Amino acid sequence: MYQLLPSDYQGQEINRLTLAYFVISGLHMLGAADRVDREGAINWVLSLQAHAKNEFDLNNGQFYGFLGSRSSQFQLDDNGAWIPNGSHLASTYCALAILKTVGYDLTLLDSESILKSMKNLQQSDGSFMPIHTGAERDLRFIFCAAAICSMLENWSGMDKEKAKEYILSCQSYDGGFGLIPGSESHGGGTYCAVASLRLMGFIEHDVLSKGASSCIINVPLLLDWSLQRQAIDGGFQGRPNKASDTCYAFWVGSVLRILGGNKFIDEKALRQFLLTCQSKYGGFSKFPGQLPDLYHTYYGFSAFSLLQEPGITPICVELGITDVDAIGL
């Protein structure tokens, strides 16, 4: 199915793994896992893994994870010349999320080399570069790293303490989290912060009922900020005074779920808002009445899953995928 995407997505060729993640994880959420060519998906994802030539290469500062798509993958150079390796944290997160979702046994992967080389991406301030050749560092990639470690059940790939310090330095004066220290609070940044802290075990599930005062982040302020993101039309906005947008129902809704504050969400109003964003062809758009896209469709269904919509599989909010354990039971 990921080969039949509308032309609009062609510019995003480098992000094929991300799109595949939306499609496959989304189908699982809808209980349509049988529509996925499981073997095909596994083989395709595995073909995008970058491999170090030898043990020595793992320390050369490069990251050996997954590539977004084949366009950033180079053929092996017989002369041993420098080969660009475009392994990206986000692609690696998506690759593992797909594999986990379709029930691939992740212990079959060479996780040692992923984790060992991933450590090269962590900076002294605790943040992560997404790619060894350098790019913007922010909370998104701490989240990817934490989710990768969590899915591989091995935390040797990152220094959790340092990552924690970086995350804490991103909490803004209003309680939300910006993507980098000093920046304005943002729904996505706040999700990355809270989900990462939860994955790393620095905050408990439902801290609101387990003593918010001893939590390492300012929970009451964060709760206030998050609740205020539900706008008058029932949807969630990413920042104050911005229009409600489908995807923030998931980003901010998940934060509230992790904190144990989801009981304060007006679920009825949110459901109504989301339905106005649902297209007659299926799928969700960013704003009401627009054309749907994969990104908002995935997070629209995720939001409905948070609302415990019948027929939609529960999700593991801090990983952003269907709750494999819950289905397995």
Next chain:
Amino acid sequence: MHGRPRKPPTPEEEKAYDAKAAKLRSLQTQFLHFHHNQIYTKEALEVCAKLVESNPEYITAWNYRKLAVEHIVSSHSESDLESDPDCIKSIFKEELRVTERALAKNYKSYGAWYHRKWVLRKGHSSIDRELQLLQVFLKQDTRNFHAWNYRRFVAALKNRSDEEELQFTTDMINDNFSNYSAWHNRSVLLSHLLEKKVDGYFPKEKVLTEENDLVHQALFTDPDDQSGWFYHHWLLDQIVKIKTPLLVYTWPPHGSNLEVWVDGCLDVEGVNSSTITIESSMHDTNKDLVWKPLSTNNSGRAQAWVTHLSFLEEKLHFSQANPIKVTMGHSEGIKAVSDMISWGDKKFHSYEARPMESSQINFSNPLKNSDDNDLMAYKWNAETVANEISLFRELLSETDCKIGKLTLARLLTALDAMILYNKTSDSNEVVHFEEVLELYSDLMKVDPPHSQFYKDEYSLVLLQQLTSTPESLLRHCYHYRDSSPSSINSYICLRLCNLSLSRIGSIEQLLWIQMLDLSHNHLHSVEGLEAMQLLSCLNLSNNKIGSFSALEPLKLLKSLKALNISYNEFGAHSVDTRRYSCSSPLNHTVGADWNFGDWNPIDGIDFTNCWEAFSIFKDLKLTQLEIIGNVIAEENFKLFLVKVMPSLKWLDGVELQ
């Protein structure tokens, strides 16, 4: 992609899309060829430029540019530089131009902004040029967080002063009071200036007062906008620490009837036999006392700490006073979890207990300290908060503003807490419970999306009100006399029924309670009850508790014998919300001792789904349980309960064999 409004395409547009995509693909093929073969010619760079200008999110292309620039710069020999000293500059100038064009295409492109930062870090461009560029972007979208982030980067890199940047936020705010991003940046800058005690920003009082005037202006101009309110919240926190003071209670209070043991209640960590000293004629040493935090997590911190004193029987005199003195030894060892007041070297007041005192109802007394400095600070804080209160009352008399009401309610609550904490016996300052309750019920009506949140707040305030004076509390106290003739037990029962409580609070005032009726409320959890160590009978019937794990705090109540959880929502939610957390029940810690081997299944009954109930009830030593009126309470489940709790004598009013 994300963030661009989309409309259905017309056929012409479809055609254009196709042509564009084809062009993009051909550019990409060429580019990959150059990249692969490390070709850094002018032509190659131009292809790359076209590519990032039409797809600014293409990180690989940006990274290629960096490699190319570094390659070209390093291949320039010294003689080249002599003949054309500006050639390096012009290379970087071109990079600046490429990012500008890419940003014009998509100003949200992380890759383009990052590339520009890279050029700047190499020492190129000027502050004026960058500020000019930012002017354009911030005019286009005053909330563009990429631009604001970049602005902070440029200001730091080029050593622009915080004052200049503060002035910029002033201009932006004066332009539009609703510019949340500008307020945010203002808080960052002002924090720096205050922290560094920059000239004109120290002492801070004058600055903060002016700042408060500015934000008041914004609030009165557009009361419904959140920007000012969030800033106001932060600012007030800089002016006065309006956190609820840390009230430290002990129970039993001074002069009370002491039976066998003593409770300490400290919202702290580090309570142990060296930080708290207990002296009495009945036991010899303080050293062996073990203080345990009462908490459902393992943080080592709790509101209530318990120690058990064992008295030597020969020293215990039943007919006379057995004074016990509790003092704080090395106060440095005890840390408040929340930094509400500093402990310094303050001392706890000691108390003595005497038997056979009048009432069974005992009030926990806050242990406090009346230091002169504290009193001064209190007066200043109370006055400031009172000023804000009257200002917002005025505002709300003209407009119906939700966040204003919430702020007012919080300010009143903060003031009340200050008043109650500093109250001397002869002061009769008014507390504002009624006004706060009214604000919250109002908010429930005008802001239905957040009504559950307001309801919780309402419950907390209501409980504060009920427990604020002995008189008001007595109104809810009842005598309960055991009907069986053999028993002479007489309990005092606190009945807090039908109050629409959705949350429990003010536990510190209720530490003495043995019998508590919370029926006919809207409770989802019993968080906090773990501190009521004397509790033996608890009625939670007709509430909204939906999962057994919500009863976790009850496991810490060692005296609990009778529990009524009838007519709740146990089993009513097919999917427990906790299942959304990642841990599967079977590797859940509480499930670790859930061993089917030990369980002789009762004829074909499947207990697999009872792990949650098991983890709670196995630790309760109940003699009586009411569970009728819950979806889960069918016969099989009752059989299960009888098996888990051998101590159970009555189940749903039926005496067990």
